[in-house]
Each structure stands twice: as structure tokens, then as C-alpha cells.
Amino acid sequence: MTSVAGVDLGGTNITIGLVDDDFRVVDDAKVPTPRGPGRAVDAIVAAVRALGADVAAVGVGAPGPVSDGVVLTAPNLPGWGDSVPLAQRLRDSLGLPVEVENDATAGTVGEWRAGAGRGSDHLLGVWLGTGVGGGLVLDGRPYRGASGAAGELGHVPVRLDGAQCGCGLRGCVEAYAGRASMERTVRLAAEAGRPTAMLDIAAAAGKQRLTAKVWSRALDDDDPLAVAVFAEAVAAAGAGIAAAVNLLDLDTVVLGGGLTERFGKRLTGRVLAATRAHLLVADKPLRVAVAELGDDSGMVGAAALALDALG
Numbered sequence: 471m472t473s474v475a476g477v478d479l480g481g482t483n484i485t486i487g488l489v490d491d492d493f494r495v496v497d498d499a500k501v502p503t504p505r506g507p508g509r510a511v512d513a514i515v516a517a518v519r520a521l522g523a524d525v526a527a528v529g530v531g532a533p534g535p536v537s538d539g540v541v542l543t544a545p546n547l548p549g550w551g552d553s554v555p556l557a558q559r560l561r562d563s564l565g566l567p568v569e570v571e572n573d574a575t576a577g578t579v580g581e582w583r584a585g586a587g588r589g590s591d592h593l594l595g596v597w598l599g600t601g602v603g604g605g606l607v608l609d610g611r612p613y614r615g616a617s618g619a620a621g622e623l624g625h626v627p628v629r630l631d632g633a634q635c636g637c638g639l640r641g642c643v644e645a646y647a648g649r650a651s652m653e654r655t656v657r658l659a660a661e662a663g664r665p666t667a668m669l670d671i672a673a674a675a676g677k678q679r680l681t682a683k684v685w686s687r688a689l690d691d692d693d694p695l696a697v698a699v700f701a702e703a704v705a706a707a708g709a710g711i712a713a714a715v716n717l718l719d720l721d722t723v724v725l726g727g728g729l730t731e732r733f734g735k736r737l738t739g740r741v742l743a744a745t746r747a748h749l750l751v752a753d754k755p756l757r758v759a760v761a762e763l764g765d766d767s768g769m770v771g772a773a774a775l776a777l778d779a780l781g
């Protein structure tokens with residue numbers, strides 16, 4: 471039995487797990503993400519060593535485009551500026567084989583090998599969180615593109631001259647279906663006098679942000695603004711997914727992230743209907759499934775990539 475370390479390097483926490491070759495997480499730990507790449511490398515090295523001597527290799531999912539083990543940009547990691555040769559720096563410190571992958575791609579690989587995407591060779595992973603991430607498996611292999619930036623479903627345009635996206639472009643999927651954008655839309659509409667109880671629900675729950683729980687409560691109450699903004703998010707996600715399916719002839723879409731975990735099959739059914747509205751082959755068999763590994767998708771996927779690299 472071979473065990474490897476899977477690492478999910480996030481903006482807030484680094485999650486690390488010891489994963490066996492059946493993709494079971496046998497031990498895991500979480501530490502806050504320190505500021506800057508040097509201290510992040512030190513934190514990962516310490517966490518890998520704490521897992522014990524059985525670690526044969528390390529896989530890391532990082533939030534940004536990754537090319538040949540180099541993290542090109544990582545705006546969500548505190549204190550990361552220029553590109554960072556993360557795989558090489560970890561190899562030098564640990565003396566172990568190291569693979570580094572974009573986190574959305576790693577999550578998609580996790581679901582493909584051990585979760586809701588098993589059995590598909592043409593898979594899109596969609597991560598609905600603060601932003602919208604995406605990852606691709608094509609012809610049975612993770613697809614990274616020319617520079618490691620493939621799968622950016624969140625920045626597929628779905629409306630010309632549409633809403634401003636956090637990336638600087640207009641009309642992106644994320645500008646409608648990312649939780650940060652949805653919250654901005656709600657706040658602006660509330661300020662403009664649209665009736666909604668969403669901000670009150672958040673305040674009563676002691677939440678600064680409109681969390682998945684707040685959305686769930688508002689939708690259960692048929693809050694008119696929540697219903698409208700959520701419907702637009704589903705429509706935008708469906709249009710973006712349909713663009714990917716029409717372009718790439720995919721057979722499976724796995725939806726993950728906080729909103730998906732909260733809404734489950736209710737959400738997948740609506741997203742599938744919104745996708746079908748734009749499919750060239752209307753009766754094409756297409757499966758939209760909820761991610762099965764929860765927060766572990768990225769960690770397990772990174773570990774799977776490290777196992778594959780061992781041969």
C-alpha cells in the first residue's frame with residue numbers, strides 16, 4: 471500500500487491529508503495559510519513531515535493557473551506576487567516527488583477518480599463558491615491547456631456588455647453565479663429599494679456575508695429578490711456549462727462548492743434544465759451530479775495526481 475500527501479492550498483487554510491492508493495483519507499490536518507510563499511512552503515513541509523515517514527509523494531492543489539509546477543498567479547493567496555516554482559521548492563525541501571495542480575482541476579480529478587465523476591472520460595467540474603471555478607477531464611486525462619489556465623468556466627462570457635466581473639471583464643458566468651457577485655447584486659438592489667429580507671436574515675444569524683445558509687433560508691421563504699438573483703445565477707451557470715458541453719461534447723458535469731452542498735439535487739436539476747435550454751443536441755445524454763467528496767475533492771485529486779506520477 472502506497473500513501474501520498476494531498477494538499478489543498480487555500481486563501482484561508484492549508485488542508486493536508488494522508489491518502490492511500492484507494493483514495494481513502496486516512497489522516498488529515500488543517501493549518502491557517504501564512505502570508506507569503508516562503509512561509510507557505512515551510513507550513514506545507516512541516517505538515518507533510520507530521521504525517522510520518524510513509525509519505526511517498528506530495529500533490530498540491532493551488533488557487534491559480536499552474537504550469538509545470540509553477541504557480542503563475544495566485545491573487546487569493548496572501549502575499550503572493552510573481553510566479554512561484556512551488557513544486558521545485560517543495561521537492562528541494564522534502565526530497566520527495568511533488569506535483570502541483572490548479573485547485574479546481576485537482577478537485578475535478580478527485581471527483582473523477584473517487585467521487586461523482588467516476589466512469590466518465592469527458593467531465594467538467596464546476597465549483598460554486600465565492601467565485602466560480604472549473605476543471606476539465608478530456609479523453610480520460612486532466613486537461614490543462616497551453617498555459618495551465620484551461621477550465622475557467624467562471625470567466626466564460628454569457629452576456630455581451632453584461633455585469634462587471636471581479637476579473638475586470640464583463641458578462642462572465644461568475645458575475646452572476648459567484649457568491650460575491652450575487653451578494654453585491656442583492657446589496658445594490660436593497661439600497662435601491664427592492665424589497666428583501668436577506669440582509670435581515672444575515673444579521674439575525676450573526677453573518678457578515680450572505681452565506682449559503684442565508685440563501686437557503688431566503689429561498690425557502692420565497693424572498694422575491696433572493697428568488698430573482700438565484701434564478702439568474704442558475705441561468706448563467708447553465709449557459710456557461712452549455713457552452714462547454716457544445717464545444718467539448720462532455721457527458722458529465724460535477725457541481726461542488728458551498729452552495730451546491732447546501733442545495734444538492736434541487737440545484738443540479740435546475741442547472742441541468744438551464745443547460746439543456748442551450749444544448750445543440752437537445753436530447754444528448756448529460757449527467758449533472760453533486761460532488762461526493764465535499765471539502766476533500768481537491769486534496770484527494772492532488773493526491774491522485776501524485777500517485778499517478780509515481781507510476
Ligand SMILES: [Zn+2]
Binds near residue numbers: 624636642
Ligand atoms: Zn470574469
